[in-house]
Amino acid sequence: MNNLIWFRNDLRVQDNSSLTEAMKGSNVIGFYCFESKFFETDEFGFKRTEKYRAKFLIETVQQLKQELEKINIPLFIFHGNSADYLPDLIRNHCINSIFLQKEWTRDEQVILNNVKKRLDPNINIQEVYDQFLFHPDYIPYDDFSLIPNVFTIFRKKCEANSKVRPINTLPNQMPSENLIDTKTKTPTLNDLGLDNYPNHINTAFPFKGGELEALKRIQNYFWETKKLSFYKKTRNGLIGTDYSSKLSAWLANGSISPRTIYWEIKNYEKEIVKNQDTYWLIFELIWRDFFKYISLKHHDAIFKSGGILNNTYDPKTNKKAKHTWINGLTKEPFVNANMKELLETGWMSNRGRQNVASFWSKELEQDWRIGAAYFESMLIDYDVHSNWGNWMYNSGVGNDPRNRKFNIKSQAERYDAAGKYQLLWLQETLF
Structure with missing residues (x-):
């Protein structure tokens, strides 16, 4: 065959x-x-x-x-x-x-x-x-239509009733005569209509793409530095490579599987430590699963104005607001710093993403889909399910039962009390 x-x-x-x-x-x-x-x-x-x-x-x-x-x-x-x-x-x-x-x-x-x-x-x-941690055959729901719209309900039921499959073992290599010259090559950025660029000196994501790079990151974050032991405590950080695992980009294009990460965490828990921090990375993998199941349940509703709630949603569409938000020129320095980081590096922290999304959709009252599309364009770790799911969540048309609006100034005081992050990305503006 x-x-x-x-x-x-x-x-x-x-x-x-x-x-x-x-x-x-x-x-x-x-x-x-x-x-x-x-x-x-x-x-x-x-x-x-x-x-x-x-x-x-x-x-x-x-x-x-x-x-x-x-x-x-x-x-x-x-x-x-x-x-x-x-x-x-x-x-x-x-x-x-x-x-x-x-x-x-x-x-x-x-x-x-x-x-x-x-x-x-x-x-x-x-x-x-x-692409799942909990494969559809192993979740406690017989039909995708039964997936709950509240994450906590989904998580607890899956944790109690689901299991993570073992990693697939690769068969022996194919015979050497199977390897032929394809006479095809990978396109360059220019071929794709894009410009080349050097990594920004302050990027929090200086990593390269590829399966081996993902495995190298796990080796460093888990075993060499043991940063996994402190993941929950540092995950809301803003500066540097190690406040979070940074595995999302490799997960997004599938150059590493969530199962590989899960079983490596389990090994770490056996050999180093098992605590809230090690569990929290699994917790985040379950969030990732949840948004995939939400899109399986609701299909194209995740791209529609009213979201999965089919809300009556009548946003403003203001070109000036779009320009100032994208370029980090709003009235909120914390929003601006995050948006400049994204513009110049293709990366933004989880804490930053929640704040700028809430500001765009609930403070400026702009169309949340514009924000989601901008993130799709810019983010190194863009994943269709997580991106559009999170934007719905933060914009009041998705899975947040409390429909929260972030207090940006309070968030900045809490997560960037000394203003180091804002200074890092806004210094060109300030001086």
Whole structure:
């Protein structure tokens, strides 16, 4: 059997269910496409993928190619539309089965359907859920429609009744003759219509993309510095590389699986310490799962003005407000510092994200979808489910039962009492 693995948001070799199954065939090839759809300009005027995440993605795909070559699997890399390349590749290599991670959001579905229209109906397509901590087969809900809209209810029930699957063991490498020259190459930032850039000296995310980089980060954050032992105490930090795990970017494009992180935490708890801090990183992985299940339950409602609550939502649309918010020129220095960090690095802390989202949607009363789209464009660690889920949450059209509005000045006093963070990002403005 000749198999193809279509990589999407599962850009790794280790603990990859699709790859494990595909390698049971006699011949295996890999396919990845830098989809044009994700580099277009959206309805709000933003490039859907800006230079920061694009660079991280390029690095990830380059490393994926190298890791696949170690097990004698070639990776065909294209830029454009999968539907223009994949059918010919399947015919030319006499592929019997396609293995891929199941994606269910709007654009990913359109891309898959466009490919299916051009395929021989006899081609076997095997999609698997491979991005969860708690796999859909193991959660205590028989149907996605039963997923509760309150996180705490979901978390407690899953913790009591679900289990995390073991990590997939990779089969032996393919025969050396399986590795062929694909004659394809990874596009550059310029190829994608983007500019190259140096890392900002103050970036909190100086890391590169790729599976090995993710594993290196775990090794450092867990075992070398033992920062995991203090995660809950430091996770609301604002400056530096180590106030949080920074694993979200690798999780977002699937260059590491949540199961890998979970079982490494469990090893850490056995060998070093088990405390509230080690649990809290698992807690955050469950939050990530929750937003994925919310999008499985509510589908495209996560992109609509009224959100999953179908609220009557009548925001203002003010070009000046948009300009001042994006460029860090509002009346709130704490908001400005966070927005400048995002603009110049593609990164923002969790604490910052909640504050600037609340300010945009509840203080300025602007369309929350503009803010979500801007984050989609800029964030290195953009994940469709977490991004749009969190924006709904902070804007009163999602999963926050209390519909809170952040007091920005109070938040700044609490998390940046000495003003170091604001000074770091606003000094050019101040002097």
